[in-house]
Amino acid sequence: MASQIFNFGAGPAMLPQPVMERIQKEFLNFNDMGVGLIEISHRSKQFGEVLEKAKALFRELSGVPDNYKILFLHGGARMQFSALPLNLLARKQPRRAYYYETGNFSKLAFKDAQRYGDVRVLSSSVSTDFDRIPDFNLDELDEDASYVHLTSNNTIYGTRWNSFPDTGDVPLITDQTSDILSRQMDYSKFGMVYAGLQKNLGPSGMAIVVIREDLLGHAIPTTPVLMDYSVCAKDNSLTNTTNTFAIYTTMLVLEWLKEQGGVAAIEQRNNEKAGLIYELIDRTPFYSSVAQPAHRSMMNVTFTLPSEEMTDKFLKEAGAAGLYALKGHRNLGGVRASIYNPMPKEGVLSLTSFMEEFERKNG
Amino acid sequence: MASQIFNFGAGPAMLPQPVMERIQKEFLNFNDMGVGLIEISHRSKQFGEVLEKAKALFRELSGVPDNYKILFLHGGARMQFSALPLNLLARKQPRRAYYYETGNFSKLAFKDAQRYGDVRVLSSSVSTDFDRIPDFNLDELDEDASYVHLTSNNTIYGTRWNSFPDTGDVPLITDQTSDILSRQMDYSKFGMVYAGLQKNLGPSGMAIVVIREDLLGHAIPTTPVLMDYSVCAKDNSLTNTTNTFAIYTTMLVLEWLKEQGGVAAIEQRNNEKAGLIYELIDRTPFYSSVAQPAHRSMMNVTFTLPSEEMTDKFLKEAGAAGLYALKGHRNLGGVRASIYNPMPKEGVLSLTSFMEEFERKNG
Numbered sequence: 001m002a003s004q005i006f007n008f009g010a011g012p013a014m015l016p017q018p019v020m021e022r023i024q025k026e027f028l029n030f031n032d033m034g035v036g037l038i039e040i041s042h043r044s045k046q047f048g049e050v051l052e053k054a055k056a057l058f059r060e061l062s063g064v065p066d067n068y069k070i071l072f073l074h075g076g077a078r079m080q081f082s083a084l085p086l087n088l089l090a091r092k093q094p095r096r097a098y099y100y101e102t103g104n105f106s107k108l109a110f111k112d113a114q115r116y117g118d119v120r121v122l123s124s125s126v127s128t129d130f131d132r133i134p135d136f137n138l139d140e141l142d143e144d145a146s147y148v149h150l151t152s153n154n155t156i157y158g159t160r161w162n163s164f165p166d167t168g169d170v171p172l173i174t175d176q177t178s179d180i181l182s183r184q185m186d187y188s189k190f191g192m193v194y195a196g197l198q199k200n201l202g203p204s205g206m207a208i209v210v211i212r213e214d215l216l217g218h219a220i221p222t223t224p225v226l227m228d229y230s231v232c233a234k235d236n237s238l239t240n241t242t243n244t245f246a247i248y249t250t251m252l253v254l255e256w257l258k259e260q261g262g263v264a265a266i267e268q269r270n271n272e273k274a275g276l277i278y279e280l281i282d283r284t285p286f287y288s289s290v291a292q293p294a295h296r297s298m299m300n301v302t303f304t305l306p307s308e309e310m311t312d313k314f315l316k317e318a319g320a321a322g323l324y325a326l327k328g329h330r331n332l333g334g335v336r337a338s339i340y341n342p343m344p345k346e347g348v349l350s351l352t353s354f355m356e357e358f359e360r361k362n363g
Numbered sequence: 364m365a366s367q368i369f370n371f372g373a374g375p376a377m378l379p380q381p382v383m384e385r386i387q388k389e390f391l392n393f394n395d396m397g398v399g400l401i402e403i404s405h406r407s408k409q410f411g412e413v414l415e416k417a418k419a420l421f422r423e424l425s426g427v428p429d430n431y432k433i434l435f436l437h438g439g440a441r442m443q444f445s446a447l448p449l450n451l452l453a454r455k456q457p458r459r460a461y462y463y464e465t466g467n468f469s470k471l472a473f474k475d476a477q478r479y480g481d482v483r484v485l486s487s488s489v490s491t492d493f494d495r496i497p498d499f500n501l502d503e504l505d506e507d508a509s510y511v512h513l514t515s516n517n518t519i520y521g522t523r524w525n526s527f528p529d530t531g532d533v534p535l536i537t538d539q540t541s542d543i544l545s546r547q548m549d550y551s552k553f554g555m556v557y558a559g560l561q562k563n564l565g566p567s568g569m570a571i572v573v574i575r576e577d578l579l580g581h582a583i584p585t586t587p588v589l590m591d592y593s594v595c596a597k598d599n600s601l602t603n604t605t606n607t608f609a610i611y612t613t614m615l616v617l618e619w620l621k622e623q624g625g626v627a628a629i630e631q632r633n634n635e636k637a638g639l640i641y642e643l644i645d646r647t648p649f650y651s652s653v654a655q656p657a658h659r660s661m662m663n664v665t666f667t668l669p670s671e672e673m674t675d676k677f678l679k680e681a682g683a684a685g686l687y688a689l690k691g692h693r694n695l696g697g698v699r700a701s702i703y704n705p706m707p708k709e710g711v712l713s714l715t716s717f718m719e720e721f722e723r724k725n726g
Contacts, residue, residue, distance in 0.1 A: 005397030012607055014402045020391055027387040034368030034685070038566040038612075039377045041688065074438035074568060075589055078603035082587035112588050198604055203401040205437060205568055205606025222585060224445035225475050226438055240441035241561055243568025244375055245608060249401075322397070325404065 006347035009325035010155055010300065010338040011178070012198040019252045019342075038245050042238060050248050051237065057254035061262055064187045064210055071209040072237040072247050074226060077105070077177045077196035080207055081112035083227040084149070084173060084192070089117040091218035092146045098122035098170075102161075103130045103154035104331055109175060113149075116220065122148065130157040132292040136165040147171045147191060153179035155199075156329040158302030158336065159295040164189060171215060179299050180208070181257060182341055183267040191215050199299070200340050202250035206243045257341065266341050267298075273339050273348045274298040280352050286363045287355065290334060304334040311335065314358055323351055369710035372688035373518055373663065373701040374541070374562040382615045382705075401608050405601060413611050414600065420617035424625055427550045427573055434572040435600045435610050437589060440468070440540045440559035443570055444475035446590040447512070447536060447555070452480040454581035455509045461485035461533075465524075466493045466517035467694055472538060476512075479583065485511065493520040495655040499528040510534045510554060516542035518562075519692040521665030521699065522658040527552060534578060542662050543571070544620060545704055546630040554578050562662070563703050565613035569606045620704065629704050630661075636702050636711045637661040643715050649726045650718065653697060667697040674698065677721055686714055 171191025458480030534554025
């Protein structure tokens with residue numbers, strides 16, 4: 001094992017070290033109760049305080065307006081790929097929604113929604129292998145659509161939306177799984193935002209859903225009860241036994257984020273971190289950027305090397321040097337450095353040093 | 364804080380102390396990787412080994428035959444209240460299923476299923492306030508039904524099925540959330556067994572589903588993808604990012620159970636533990652059993668005291684003595700001692716000593 005590990009995994013991803021240490025420290029004795037947090041009731045006063053604190057911190061850090069509900073729901077973002085159409089498609093006839101196609105997860109969201117109504121692709125970057133965000137193409141948007149969906153950051157391809165389309169009265173829904181709270185956003189522009197926890201917020205298995213109150217109450221009657229946002233909002237995410245560990249960890253991550261100076265400060269740090277890698281890539285033909293410069297992600301930096309053999313060598317030597325989980329997604333290959341909020345600048349500097357050294361030896 | 368805490372919470376419930384200590388010990392460094400288990404990919408080799416080990420241990424300890432799939436699914440047992448009818452109702456026309464009504468969770472399972480077909484109560488003990496298991500009433504069972512459902516142990520009322528109805532060719536489905544692996548069972552008698560993890564297996568937020576292979580492939584077309592058992596079976600529970608922490612903890616609990624001598628040994632210990640409390644209750648009119656003796660649960664012992672004031676005093680003094688979370692469910696009141704597999708006999712002896720002393724002072 002190398003002296004220090006930096007984990008560039010795309011998710012479940014590294015968490016802030018102080019958060020990991022805090023969980024470990026109080027694992028057997030939460031809140032001086034003599035038992036662990038995972039051993040107490042989701043309806044206990046003590047867990048209730050955790051849930052309320054997590055919600056309050058998220059609202060404070062994100063700036064989500066008061067007319068939005070904050071929910072914690074089972075199953076991660078993928079469960080919302082079905083829950084979203086089940087809850088929102090029927091708010092207008094004829095159950096129509098539009099999806100921007102910008103990569104693997106946006107395609108899955110589209111596919112899962114298709115079984116519930118008339119779901120259309122508004123614009124796609126498939127013709128350029130998802131190396132960019134496509135044109136907004138708002139001319140084709142039907143004003144009676146139930147919603148428009150997009151994936152704000154594309155984990156696999158390493159692209160992101162820098163600005164968002166103005167969809168007027170049609171609610172814009174964003175899957176922010178891989179960039180939530182990594183940059184400042186005006187939440188009032190979105191009808192709903194959702195994100196799996198396992199990249200910027202906590203462990204895997206759960207999603208946060210932020211939804212404008214007027215969009216509640218339109219679920220298709222056959223919606224499973226735990227996927228009905230109105231039921232979950234009414235029950236404050238406690239319709240059934242919730243994933244207490246995930247919410248507790250998220251609360252700690254949000255406390256940590258606040259200590260870092262909040263979203264404005266972390267955004268600046270994220271831009272610096274990603275900038276270090278992009279600058280290196282742009283300096284040399286040895287490394288090639290996957291994403292177009294105008295649409296590059298600050299969370300997932302994707303690049304290729306001159307050959308597959310060289311990529312394998314890079315990944316093997318990086319792993320031995322303590323730079324962990326840099327392999328690109330199985331759909332794409334190459335290298336991907338996921339540098340979410342918890343990744344320290346030190347980890348990125350270790351990576352860029354390694355990249356320079358690797359190029360010197362092999363370039 | 365009392366010198367030693369015994370946690371009688373109904374769920375999320377106490378886990379074996381050696382398991383809690385193991386998780387704590389390797390929380391920052393799983394498998395000598397230099398990172399925590401919750402920070403690594405659900406598709407990594409290392410997590411894959413955890414998943415396979417959890418499945419193999421469950422199969423070994425339960426005796427589930429080879430023609431059953433073992434799945435780990437998001438959302439706990441409540442999610443299966445919807446997933447079950449979505450997956451199995453349509454295997455026969457006219458989408459008919461029968462439910463035994465034995466308490467709160469059996470009623471919720473029935474209610475959630477009702478929206479998907481012709482769902483009927485086969486038999487109920489509501490007229491005696493769920494203090495027993497009702498007659499099997501198999502004469503009323505339509506042989507073309509898609510399935511029959513029952514809750515094998517009723518957490519709130521403290522009753523359990525000691526024997527199960529022979530439903531012939533109609534698959535018998537059991538929710539075993541509160542007694543899975545607490546007693547020996549012949550799994551070949553069931554079409555499907557499911558259980559939330561948070562009582563006998565692990566932390567909250569996830570369910571284990573054990574389903575006979577011939578029952579797969581009948582999902583209603585609008586079934587959300589993560590609730591489609593066929594999809595999850597094909598994908599080995601990795602259709603999306605799974606709850607890695609829950610599966611890892613379950614693996615450790617199953618290892619612990621094996622070390623205890625397996626299900627036969629734990630069943631004997633569970634009977635002894637529950638027997639100590641029931642004997643005390645039956646010796647004195649000061650404590651009254653909620654459940655009829657013939658149908659008493661070995662997992663949840665429910666009883667009442669002469670008055671509500673006395674109950675409040677009991678709970679307060681018990682808490683001060685380190686006997687934690689003994690309050691009965693909000694639907695029922697009284698006292699409930701949940702004594703799942705992880706509760707040591709020592710904890711039960713602390714409780715019975717306290718009960719004797721409390722009666723001496725207040726009886």
